[in-house]
Amino acid sequence: MKDSVIRILHTSDWHLGKRLHEFDRSIEYRKFKENLLRTIESEQPHLLLLAGDVFDTINPSLEAEKFLGTTLNEIRRRHPGLHIVITCGNHDSARKIDSVSAYMECCDRLMIVGELPVVYYEENPSVCDVDYEKLIYPVRTDDGKLQALVVAMPFLSTTRVLNLGVNRSHDGSETDYESGVRNIYQGCLDFIRNSEEYKGADVPIIAMGHFFVKSSTLSGSEEDKATDMIGGEQGIGVSVFDGYDYVALGHIHLRQNIGGSRRVRYSGSPLPINFGECEYRNGVDIVDVLPAGSSDDGGRYDIEVVSRVYERAVDFIRIPARRGMAGEEEVLQTLNNMQISAGEKSINELPFCSIFAEYNQENSGFDCIRSYREILDKKIGELSGKAFRLCDFKLIRKEGDGGTVFRQQDVQSLDDISSPIVLASRMYEEVHKGKEMPEELVKLLSEIIEEAENGKDDCSGKSA
Incomplete structure (x- = not known):
C-alpha cells in the first residue's frame, strides 16, 4: 500500500x-x-x-x-x-x-x-x-x-x-x-x-x-x-x-x-x-x-x-455493435455465427441480445420486407433461449433518397412474433402502405381467434 x-x-x-x-x-x-x-x-x-x-x-x-x-x-x-x-x-x-x-x-x-x-x-x-x-x-x-x-x-x-x-x-x-x-x-x-x-x-x-x-x-x-x-x-x-x-x-x-x-x-x-x-x-x-x-x-x-x-458474468450482444441500424448481411452473418449453448450454461448465464435491423429494398436479397422478417423471425426463434436472451428486436424499412426517412416495422419481443394479431397487423400495414389496422377489424379478428381457441380446448376435452 x-x-x-x-x-x-x-x-x-x-x-x-x-x-x-x-x-x-x-x-x-x-x-x-x-x-x-x-x-x-x-x-x-x-x-x-x-x-x-x-x-x-x-x-x-x-x-x-x-x-x-x-x-x-x-x-x-x-x-x-x-x-x-x-x-x-x-x-x-x-x-x-x-x-x-x-x-x-x-x-x-x-x-x-x-x-x-x-x-x-x-x-x-x-x-x-x-x-x-x-x-x-x-x-x-x-x-x-x-x-x-x-x-x-x-x-x-x-x-x-x-x-x-x-x-x-x-x-x-x-x-x-x-x-x-x-x-x-x-x-x-x-x-x-x-x-x-x-x-x-x-x-x-x-x-x-x-x-x-x-x-x-x-x-x-x-x-x-x-x-x-x-x-x-x-x-x-x-x-x-x-x-x-x-x-x-x-x-x-x-x-x-x-x-x-x-x-x-x-x-x-x-x-x-x-x-x-x-x-x-x-x-x-x-x-x-x-x-x-x-x-x-x-x-x-x-x-x-x-x-x-470487472469482468462481466454475462455478455451483451448488440447487432450492430455500433449505434444505429445493421444491414442484412451484417445481421444474417452475425446470427449464423452464433453458437447454441450445449447445456453448459443456464438460461440466466446466456448473453443479452439486442437487434436493430434495416431493410433497404434497393440493396436487399429479399423481394419484400415481409420475406426478410420471416427469415429473421425463424433464426431468432431458433437461437433465443439457447444462444442468447432476446431483449430488443426492431426491424425498420429505409425509404426515400439518402435514407433519411424510416418506418418502424416491428417488434420488441418474441411474444410479438407468435401473436396472430401482430402478424395480421403487419400484413395489413404492408398492403395499405403503413396504415394501422382499424380498431373494429382488430376486435373482429380477436373474437375469431378467441372462438377458435375455445373450440380447440373443447375438442381436447372431449378426446380426453
Whole structure:
C-alpha cells in the first residue's frame, strides 16, 4: 500500500434488483459481490463509499434487500476495521436506505444516510435547517486518531433544498437550486471549522453526492438525461464543492473526472445497467489521498485514482455493435455465427441480445420486407433461449433518397412474433402502405381467434 493519508474504495449506482427486459440478473450481482470482496482483500482500503442508487427502485424486492445486507455483513466479517458510508440516491427510498442497518449484524464503523437530517426552529416549526452534525462521519484509526472526515450527503431534491431555512434570504425570498446545494455543502465545512471536536484538525475532508454535475460527460443511455437533468433535478456546477479534498459522486454511470481534476469524480456503475452502457468499463475506483507534494491544482492533498474494471458474468450482444441500424448481411452473418449453448450454461448465464435491423429494398436479397422478417423471425426463434436472451428486436424499412426517412416495422419481443394479431397487423400495414389496422377489424379478428381457441380446448376435452 502506498503511504497514503487514507485509501478509499469509491463506488455507486449498484441498482440492486435491476432486471433487463424482465430477465433475472442475480448471477451478475453475485459476480460483482465476488469481485468487490476480492478488491477489498487486495487493496485494503480504509474507507468504502457507496454514493447512492443502492437499489433500482424505491420499493426493492426482499431479495435485493437481503443481498445488500448479506454483502455488507460479509465485508464486515472479513474486514472489521473497514469504515463504510452509504448514502441515498434518486432511485432509492430514503426511508428504506435508513433502515438498512436493521440487516447489519454490527453497526460499528458504519454510517447510512437516507433522509437529509434537519432540525426545526422552536419559534417557527414550519421552517427547518440542516442538522450538519448528523452528516459528518469521522474516520478514526484503531487507536482513535482522526484520519479523515466524510460529509455523507444523500440525494437532494429540489423541494427539500429550496424549503430549508439556510436557503432563504433576509427578505424571505428563495434562492435557486444550485445556490441552495452550495449553501448546504459550505455549511458542512463551516460546521467542521467551528466544531470543538474537529476545529483545527488537519485531515482530508471528503464529500459524497448524488447529482448531475454540468460539466460531466454523458454517453449511451444517459444522453437524454442531459436535458431532463438527471433524477428530475437541475444540474450543479463543480464550484459547489470548493474546499473539499475529494468528492465521491454517484448518478452518472460513466466513470470520469469532473472539471479536469481527480478531486471530483464519478466512479460509474459496477455493471452495465442496460445496452446503452455495454461499452463502459464498469467496476470500482481505488482512491489514494496522498500527502501534498506535487499537486498540480493547488489542493491540500494529492489524489491518485486507479480503476478496477470487472469482468462481466454475462455478455451483451448488440447487432450492430455500433449505434444505429445493421444491414442484412451484417445481421444474417452475425446470427449464423452464433453458437447454441450445449447445456453448459443456464438460461440466466446466456448473453443479452439486442437487434436493430434495416431493410433497404434497393440493396436487399429479399423481394419484400415481409420475406426478410420471416427469415429473421425463424433464426431468432431458433437461437433465443439457447444462444442468447432476446431483449430488443426492431426491424425498420429505409425509404426515400439518402435514407433519411424510416418506418418502424416491428417488434420488441418474441411474444410479438407468435401473436396472430401482430402478424395480421403487419400484413395489413404492408398492403395499405403503413396504415394501422382499424380498431373494429382488430376486435373482429380477436373474437375469431378467441372462438377458435375455445373450440380447440373443447375438442381436447372431449378426446380426453
